[in-house]
Each structure stands twice: as C-alpha cells, then as structure tokens.
Amino acid sequence: MLKSLRFGMMGFLLLCLAGSLSAQSGPRSYFMIGLGAQFDLAQLGGTITKDGLDSRNPQLSSTGQPTGSLQKAIYSENTLISLKRTTGGAVGAKTNGAMVGGNVNVGYEKEGIFGINSLFWRINVNYTTKIAGGDTSSTVMGYKWLDQEWHYTAWTVPTYLGIKLYNAANDTAVYVGAGVNYFQGWWGVSGTINNPGLQTFAPGLLGPGGSLLSDAPNPGIHKENVRFGASGIGLNWLVGAQTKITDKGHLFFELETILSAGMGVGGVQSIGGASALAPWVAYPVVIGGQTYRVGYKIEI
Known part of the structure; x- marks a missing residue:
C-alpha cells in the first residue's frame, strides 16, 4: 500500500512539473462568466415520470370500504399516458418529463498556487432555475381534472483547487479541480x-369505486403549493478545457458536478394535501448535480 502511495505521489508531482514547464510564462487571474444546462433537477425525474407519490389514505370501493390499495398524491406521467392510450384519448395527458435547469455562473480564478503555475484556485457563484419540464396535466373528455407543476431554484458557491496542463503554444489547456x-x-x-369534479362529471365511472381513476385523492387537492x-x-469537482480566442x-467548456443535499420540511396549503400527506411533510432536497457549461474568461 505504501508503495502504491509513493507511486501516486510521484505521478502527481510529475503532472505538476509537466504542467509547470508547459504553462504560460507567469500566473494569470481571470474573471469568468458562463451559461449551462442541468438535467433532472433535484433528482425528481423518476417521481415525475414513473413513480408518482402515494397518499397515506386507502382507496375506497363504491360502498366506501378500503380496497387494500392507496390513493395517489402525485400522478406519474407514464400512468397518465397509459390511461390516454387505454381510453383512446378520452383521458388526455400533457406531459413534459423531468425538470431541466438553466445555470448562470460568475467567478474569479487565479493561477500559480504554491509557486506552481499549473495549479489554480477558483471561487464561483452559480444560480440555477427550472427552464423546461416538470409540467403535467390531464383531462377527461376535455375537462381538466389534474394540473401539476414542479419548481426548482438553487444557489451554490463552489470553491476549487485544481491543475491545468497547457499545450506547447500555451494558449489551450485541459484542467481538473475539486473542492467544497x-x-x-x-x-x-x-x-x-x-376528485369531486371527476365524481360529478361521471358518477360511478370516475373517482373512488369507479373503473377509472379510482385512486384519485379524496378529498381532492385544490391549489396546493408545497415547497422543501x-x-x-x-462537495464538488469539475473537468474542463479552455482556449485563447x-x-x-x-473560451471554456466544462462539466461541473456538485454533490449537496439535505432534508426539507414543507407545510401544505390545502385540506386535500394535508389529508393525502400531512400538514407538515419532510422530503429530501437534492441541490446540484451535473452542469454542462460554456463560458468566457478574461485576464485581469
């Protein structure tokens, strides 16, 4: 194990030396700005597209007795698409998949750490918000009975210590970095x-005890807006490349990975939401993920 550790340290020193020999004549500082895209925000794509979320309340038969299955608090998109195909379009479905985020990035970067020009440190501020996806609705014979919209906003301030390896012309580099x-x-x-609208629209066919949408929440969920x-x-790390233009x-291109999460608690705003879940609900909040970014650095 010590032998492997020595080889690893020697390899790292050789990389630093190679980067230092091929780097520019002196360390530089940059102001940077970038735009990026992040997919499957909050890692909720599975919940939105295929899993949904069960209610804590049981489904009821036409006589009001529990059937042994649970009602739904969140309908998945594949369920709605299946209903659309099964009913020949009588149950309509408008699906947009997982949330996609837009990312704006600004930061400062300094080369030449510990006397080695190829080493750099960086601090950034990232803002990410939903720009697409996360919007689901459904109709029955034109009557909209379901409307779900997902939201996401996050700020991250990542710091990095990394290494750049320049080409022979000292105008293009590839780099890696990691930090917190x-x-x-x-x-x-x-x-x-x-749900009450479903039962009024087609009593005995839709809603509790009906042959369709018998798992709709009862009482219905009206204008809910819960946040976590x-x-x-x-932790965070990145890989990237830059070239002088x-x-x-x-101009730079990079893939940034941010690992961060916590438990959020949200208060529901509707009677149906409180009945299906709880007055106060705890749910994991995943911030970050992988961001694909393009941007511009200017020497200062």
Missing part, C-alpha cells in the same frame, strides 16, 4: 387534482 461548496435551494410542486428547502456544505479572452 455552500448551497441553498428548494424545490416544490403546485396544482390541483379535482435546504442549505449546507457539499482574443489577446486576453479565453
């Missing part, structure tokens, strides 16, 4: 599942 971050963010879901937030410290400007 502060995070703060939330996700939420809002909407309505109108978390903050704390997490002007005298002091550099």
Whole structure:
C-alpha cells in the first residue's frame, strides 16, 4: 500500500512539473462568466415520470370500504399516458418529463498556487432555475381534472483547487479541480387534482369505486403549493478545457458536478394535501448535480 502511495505521489508531482514547464510564462487571474444546462433537477425525474407519490389514505370501493390499495398524491406521467392510450384519448395527458435547469455562473480564478503555475484556485457563484419540464396535466373528455407543476431554484458557491496542463503554444489547456461548496435551494410542486369534479362529471365511472381513476385523492387537492428547502456544505469537482480566442479572452467548456443535499420540511396549503400527506411533510432536497457549461474568461 505504501508503495502504491509513493507511486501516486510521484505521478502527481510529475503532472505538476509537466504542467509547470508547459504553462504560460507567469500566473494569470481571470474573471469568468458562463451559461449551462442541468438535467433532472433535484433528482425528481423518476417521481415525475414513473413513480408518482402515494397518499397515506386507502382507496375506497363504491360502498366506501378500503380496497387494500392507496390513493395517489402525485400522478406519474407514464400512468397518465397509459390511461390516454387505454381510453383512446378520452383521458388526455400533457406531459413534459423531468425538470431541466438553466445555470448562470460568475467567478474569479487565479493561477500559480504554491509557486506552481499549473495549479489554480477558483471561487464561483452559480444560480440555477427550472427552464423546461416538470409540467403535467390531464383531462377527461376535455375537462381538466389534474394540473401539476414542479419548481426548482438553487444557489451554490463552489470553491476549487485544481491543475491545468497547457499545450506547447500555451494558449489551450485541459484542467481538473475539486473542492467544497455552500448551497441553498428548494424545490416544490403546485396544482390541483379535482376528485369531486371527476365524481360529478361521471358518477360511478370516475373517482373512488369507479373503473377509472379510482385512486384519485379524496378529498381532492385544490391549489396546493408545497415547497422543501435546504442549505449546507457539499462537495464538488469539475473537468474542463479552455482556449485563447482574443489577446486576453479565453473560451471554456466544462462539466461541473456538485454533490449537496439535505432534508426539507414543507407545510401544505390545502385540506386535500394535508389529508393525502400531512400538514407538515419532510422530503429530501437534492441541490446540484451535473452542469454542462460554456463560458468566457478574461485576464485581469
């Protein structure tokens, strides 16, 4: 094990030396700004598309007796699509999949750490919010009985210590880095599942005891808007490449991974939501993930 550790340390020193020999003539500082995309925000894609969320209340038969199955608090999109195909479109479904986020990034970067030009440190501020997905609705013969919309917003402040390896012309580099971050963010879901409307629309066919949508929440969920937030410290790393395109400007591409999560507690706002879940609900909040980014660095 000690032999492997020695080889690892020697390899790291050789990388640092190679980067130092091929790097620019002196350390530089940059102001940077970037735009990126993050997929499956809050890791809720599975809940939105295939899992949904069970209610704590049992399904009821036409006589009001529990059937042994649970009602739904959140309907998954594959369930609604299946109903649409099964009923020939009588039950309609509008699905948009998991949430996709847009990311704005600004930061400062300094090369030349510990006297080695190829080493750098960086601090960034990232803002991410939903720009697509996370919107589901359903109709029965044109009557909208379900409308669910998911939301996400997060701030992260990642710091990095990393290494850059420049090409022979000293204008292009690949780099890796790792560090820690502060995070703060939330996700939420809002909407309505109108079970009383279903029963009025087609009594005996829809809703509790009916052949369709017998797992609709009862009482119905009306204008719910629950949010779960978390903050704390997490880990992060990135890989990227940059190339000089002007005298002091550099275009960069990178993949940033931020690992951060906490437990959030949200208060429901509807009687149906409180009945299906609880007046106060605890749920994991995953902030971060993988962000694909393109941006511009300028030497300062």
